[in-house]
Structure formats: structure tokens, C-alpha cells
Amino acid sequence: MNTVTNAMRAHILTAAVPYIKQYTDKYVVVKYGGNAMTDPELKKSVMNDLLLLQLVGVKVVLVHGGGPDINSTLAAMNIESKFNNGLRVTDKETMNVVQMVLAGKVNKGLVADLIGFGGRAVGLCGVDGEMIQVHKKNEELGYVGEVDTIDPKVIDDVISKGYIPVISSIGCDAEGNVYNVNADTAAAKIAGALQAETMVAMTNIDGVLRDVHDPNSLIPKITMAEAEQLKAEGIIAGGMIPKVDCCLEAINAGAQKVFIINGEIPHAILIELLTDEGLGTMFVK
Template structure:
């Protein structure tokens, strides 16, 4: 009986958060171990389904860099990186689109649909809802920088009770253009701003932003982020994550969260508990 009472208490504890986020759009950048572990995939799908069933509007943006590199290696197509960004030649772009828009996107859609969420997969090329230009064509090829996002396509899907699953491929205004490979973190941030999302959540392979002693920092703002960058505490792969968070916050998103996707049900723990489990970045 005590366990049953505890279960009810847990649900009651989550109730204020469910009320707050109901009918709100929440963008989730899905990546890291949560995207590759069979068990964590199941937990992710359950989290999204629960959000969907209580009236939250989840939007999934995914990456797939590791899978792209694996396929390129298998096909013996050379791939290079400059300052952490993939040089996207026409041959590489073909594989990027095949993996992101085809393989990974449809896998996520199938996973969510099998659990009972009504998911549909799209890329930025669909209705040209994401358009981009080259970051530096001579150095990076078809690696793009987003110019515009038209939220109408995604909003219509949300209105029809779909969970949009978005591959970060952007369109070009040029005829017969292969499109642009977009950093998934930055795509998620831009999409969150365009959709006027309440929150954006980044699933990573770290607990969040850590201080010098490797302790979790629960809350940050722009000033503290800049200070930690200058001190070398925020460095490497965490820099684009916090930059994407700040871009979202500056664009009107209420809060951005960096959480550990290796923890089962990490999304629900961050959304529906007072303490949360990761780092939130606020205005």
C-alpha cells in the first residue's frame, strides 16, 4: 500500500509542471547515447509519449554525425573536419542526407509511432521551411548557416496532433541544389525560436555544465556562461551547446536545458521535478 501511495504522490508532485507546460511547445535536441542505446531509445520514446498524452507539444530535432562517419568510412569516402565542422563535399552531402533524412529520421519516427505517439518525419527541405547559405563554401562546402525558418509547416503538423521529427538539412533557393548540412544544435535553437517554444532541451553525454571541480551547475545565465568560457571551464564540445542555448534564450525561449541523455527518463526528470537533473540556462 505504501508503494501505491508513493506512486500517487509522485504523480501529484508532477501535476503543477504538467499544468504549466500543457499546450506549450518544447523542442528536444535528440543525440548522444540516448540516440544509440536500445534501452535509452525506449525510455526516450516513453518520455515523448507521456509529454504528448498530457497535452505538451514535443518537437524532435536530431543529429547523426557518428552514423554519417561510419557510412562514409564503409564507402571509403574521405571526410574531414575544420574546427569541429564537417567539410561537406557533394559526395558527403549525398550520404548526409541519406543518413539523416532517411535512416535516422525514419528510425525515430517508427520508434515513436510504435509507442503510440503520432510522429511524422521531415527535413528543412520540405516546403523549404529551413533555408540556408554556405558558411564558407571554399573551406566547408555544403555546410550551411541558417538564413530563414518558416514555422508554418511545423505548426500545421502540431495542430494536426503530430510529433514533428526534424532532420537538420536545409534547402537552397538555387535549382538542383543538393541542400545544406546544418549543425543539429544550432538548428534546434533556431527552430525553437521560430516556433516560440517554451523550452529547449539538449540531450548530451554529460550531466550538464560542470564547474572546475566537476560538480554540476544547476543554473546559468549569459554573464556566468561568458565568465566560465573565459576561465576555460566551458570548452570543447560544450561551447556550441551553450551558444545554442543562449541563442534560443535571446530569441524568446523561456529556458534552455542541457541534460544527461544517458540517464533513463532524463526528460521527465528535468521537466516534472523541482530539482531537475541538468543545467538550465535562463535569460
């Protein structure tokens, strides 16, 4: 029995070698969110996946949001949460809370988690080193930023010293005003600016399904042209559209490929990146 088990282990490890070679010394940007951020066991699996990738020479970048934490903090402070077309209306008072929660509680919590599992990490937000430069999206939304440019120098500096950068999705304008930025968009723009080998978007869904009622209808690979066709056919619809648009945005900006994976599956990142089978949907040019 032990011989079979050891043979299986050896097979799994040797099968991962070509993939490890593909990603060594390349950037992998992980957009972290959904249930994988709140479930302790899933969080543990994500942290261990990131640390393993870093140990084999991958330049790991973790980008996160934190909507549920923002909502609960606003509620505790008796500040009403308002949304417009799915985007948080962010007045000055709300922005102060967003900054406190994202760049503080959530960001430093993730850094502490990585350290707890034996890693080295540095918490950053888009204001640091003017990494995420934005302008106001519109007056209705208030302090919600539209990304203009990404300066990845501070990310490279942190990685070169052996740390995983953990980045919260906050940006600033030329006058030093701070803005809330959609985390998916921030991750896509960062992946593009780094010319990342891949971006991994962790969600609570398996990927793009040809039939939303049939979990076996997962589409494993989609080109940019095919994505537009699937939108036109209504197969990519509703809340899936902005997720897919962010994937396409990352590729347009310079990322080689993007995966949408279900973060509720333990070790989903390693399964997707280092095995033949994978488990989500891959977007390519």
C-alpha cells in the same frame, strides 16, 4: 508495503501537476543525440518520455543529427570523412550521403520507433516547407549551411494534426541547394522561431560543472550574463563552449529556457521537466 508504494506514486504524480500545467499547449523542442540515440533501452525511455509529454498536451518537437550513422555509411562507401574545426567538410558526394542518412535512415527510423511505442509521428527535414533556410557557410566547408531563417508553419501543421514532428538537420538555400546543418544550431533556431517554453539538449554529460573533475559541482541554473562570465573564467571551455552558445542562441531567438541534460540517464527528459529536483543545467535570460 503496497500502501507506501501507492502513496509514493501518488506523490510523484501530484508533484508533477504544476509542471504539466506549465508546459501544456506550449512547445518543447528536444535536441536528440549522443548515446541516447544508439542504446536501445535509453532510446525506449526517450520515446516514452516524448509520448507522455504529448499525451498531457505538450507540443513536442524532436530535432536530431546522426554523425555516427553518416560516418559509418561514408566508410562503407569508401568516402573519406574530413573535418575542419569540428565541422564536416561536405562536398557534393558527401552531401548526397548526409541527406540519404539523415532525412532517410535516421529520420524514418525514429518515426518508426515512436510508432512502435504507440505514438504518431511525421518525419521532416529542413527542406520540407522551406523550414530551414540557409546560405553556404564558406567555400572551404562546401555544402555546410549557416541558418538564415526558420519557417515553422509545417511544424505547426503537423502538430495540429496530432503528430510529433521529427526533424533532421538539413536546410536549403533560395536556389534549392541542400546543405548539412549543425543539429544543435538547427534545434536552437527552431526553438527560437517557435518561442518555445523550453529546449532540451540531450548530451553525454550531466550539464555545466564548476570543476570538470567533480561530478557534484553541477551548476543547476545559469543566466546569459553568468554564462559569459563562466566562459571568461575558463569554467565553460573546450567542447562545452559550442553547446552553451547554442543554448544562449535559442534564448536570444525567443525560447524561454534551455536545459542541458545527460541523455544516458533513463527518463532524463521527464525528470528534468516534471520534478522539483531536475538533473541538468538550466539556462535563462
